[in-house]
Amino acid sequence: MFTGRIRETGVVEEAAGESVRIIAPKSAGSLEPGGSVCVNGVRLTVRDLDDRSFRATVTAETRRRSTFDTVDGGVRVNLETPLRLGDVLDGHLVQGYVDAVGKVVRVDAEGSGLRVWIRPPERILGHLVGKAPIAVDGVSVTVAEVLRDRFSIVVLPVTAAATALGTLAPGDRVNLEADLVARLVARRGAAGGRDVEAVVTGLHWAGHVSGRAGVGKAVRQLAAGGGVVVWDPATEGEADVVFAGARLKPDAFRFLLTAVCGLPAVPCAPEVLDRLGIDPIPGDGDRHGTAFCVPVDLASAEGTGVSAAERAATVRRMADPAAVPGDFLRPGHISPLRARAGLLAERQGHTEATVALCVAAVLPPVGVCCELMNHDGTMAGAADAEVAAVRWGMPLVDLADLREWL
Numbered sequence: 373m374f375t376g377r378i379r380e381t382g383v384v385e386e387a388a389g390e391s392v393r394i395i396a397p398k399s400a401g402s403l404e405p406g407g408s409v410c411v412n413g414v415r416l417t418v419r420d421l422d423d424r425s426f427r428a429t430v431t432a433e434t435r436r437r438s439t440f441d442t443v444d445g446g447v448r449v450n451l452e453t454p455l456r457l458g459d460v461l462d463g464h465l466v467q468g469y470v471d472a473v474g475k476v477v478r479v480d481a482e483g484s485g486l487r488v489w490i491r492p493p494e495r496i497l498g499h500l501v502g503k504a505p506i507a508v509d510g511v512s513v514t515v516a517e518v519l520r521d522r523f524s525i526v527v528l529p530v531t532a533a534a535t536a537l538g539t540l541a542p543g544d545r546v547n548l549e550a551d552l553v554a555r556l557v558a559r560r561g562a563a564g565g566r567d568v569e570a571v572v573t574g575l576h577w578a579g580h581v582s583g584r585a586g587v588g589k590a591v592r593q594l595a596a597g598g599g600v601v602v603w604d605p606a607t608e609g610e611a612d613v614v615f616a617g618a619r620l621k622p623d624a625f626r627f628l629l630t631a632v633c634g635l636p637a638v639p640c641a642p643e644v645l646d647r648l649g650i651d652p653i654p655g656d657g658d659r660h661g662t663a664f665c666v667p668v669d670l671a672s673a674e675g676t677g678v679s680a681a682e683r684a685a686t687v688r689r690m691a692d693p694a695a696v697p698g699d700f701l702r703p704g705h706i707s708p709l710r711a712r713a714g715l716l717a718e719r720q721g722h723t724e725a726t727v728a729l730c731v732a733a734v735l736p737p738v739g740v741c742c743e744l745m746n747h748d749g750t751m752a753g754a755a756d757a758e759v760a761a762v763r764w765g766m767p768l769v770d771l772a773d774l775r776e777w778l
């Protein structure tokens with residue numbers, strides 16, 4: 373077992389047939405014939421050694437499954453000697469079994485470090501989770517972001533200096549080992565006919581989530597009647613708490629009014645509003661093109677339509693496919709918003725995000741969104757939203773991630 377903390381980079385002196393000789397004066401002293409050594413994330417067996425180098429076996433299977441298919445003399449490699457019981461586990465548990473070879477597609481300077489984008493084979497993308505560790509050429513780093521076909525890592529200056537990651541360039545191939553925990557979960561999921569995404573999204577998880585698994589978690593939460601925080605850094609710089617209309621309980625509406633504190637509104641797919649005869653409010657619209665429609669109340673209600681229970685009942689009826697125009701009084705106290713037909717592909721607003729989440733949750737395309745406002749009356753920023761999401765046990769997802777994955 374290894375940790376992904378590289379103590380020495382070695383240089384390949386010779387690679388021929390089933391063996392490789394590596395110059396490694398620091399590591400050679402603590403190796404022994406028949407023991408293990410991790411070379412660029414690949415666990416190899418030491419054949420023989422002297423005080424400045426060692427020779428290890430590279431089987432045909434290892435060559436097929438790693439970058440050892442092309443390794444040559446002169447190449448700098450990351451080395452790690454095996455973990456001993458009682459050693460500091462400063463990194464994460466690395467087995468030295470390569471899951472896949474990825475290709476570096478982009479390297480950008482980021483602060484004093486580097487952001488490296490890697491395209492792995494599709495089959496391991498589902499094992500990658502933002503903020504979880506991964507071994508890249510045997511180095512323990514954190515997955516920063518997972519997109520549809522790639523993920524990124526940030527290589528800090530200290531890591532760039534101490535390992536061969538500092539010289540990575542587009543086109544380079546790297547050995548990848550996904551986090552042991554993610555792989556075990558994936559295996560368990562596969563046994564049950566489900567993949568890792570389904571297992572991860574089933575976990576109780578609050579705060580910022582990202583990538584496909586994060587969006588899956590948000591959809592699942594909404595489908596179960598829970599709330600999701602959607603952060604929009606680009607247009608409004610605001611976070612909205614979103615619920616599905618069909619699952620809306622009076623207590624959720626009370627929560628929006630008393631804890632979330634913004635202006636609750638009800639995003640609807642355009643066909644719902646057309647069917648219910650709910651028209652847009654004439655005018656130039658607000659600064660961001662939010663499409664407010666004539667507010668409504670449930671005609672069968674007996675109060676003013678303002679209580680949390682009555683407002684929730686109005687929303688649930690709007691989400692009911694059997695609802696008809698006569699079910700609603702105009703004007704009322706629930707403000708519908710008209711989503712664009714193309715949803716997030718057409719407009720990146722909370723209106724479209726709410727409807728898209730409901731659709732992904734296989735629910736009628738009607739939801740509630742309410743801006744998160746601090747109790748001093750200012751609008752919540754990213755840090756406020758994250759704190760609130762954790763406190764309320766809700767996932768927080770970026771609008772851009774919803775656009776990418778829904």
Ligand SMILES: O=C(CO)[C@H](O)[C@H](O)COP(=O)(O)O
Pocket residue numbers: 608612635636637660661662663709720721722723724741742743
């Ligand atoms: O005005 C609003 C409804 O209370 C909000 O800003 C809400 O976020 C929906 O608007 P948009 O689709 O423009 O993001």
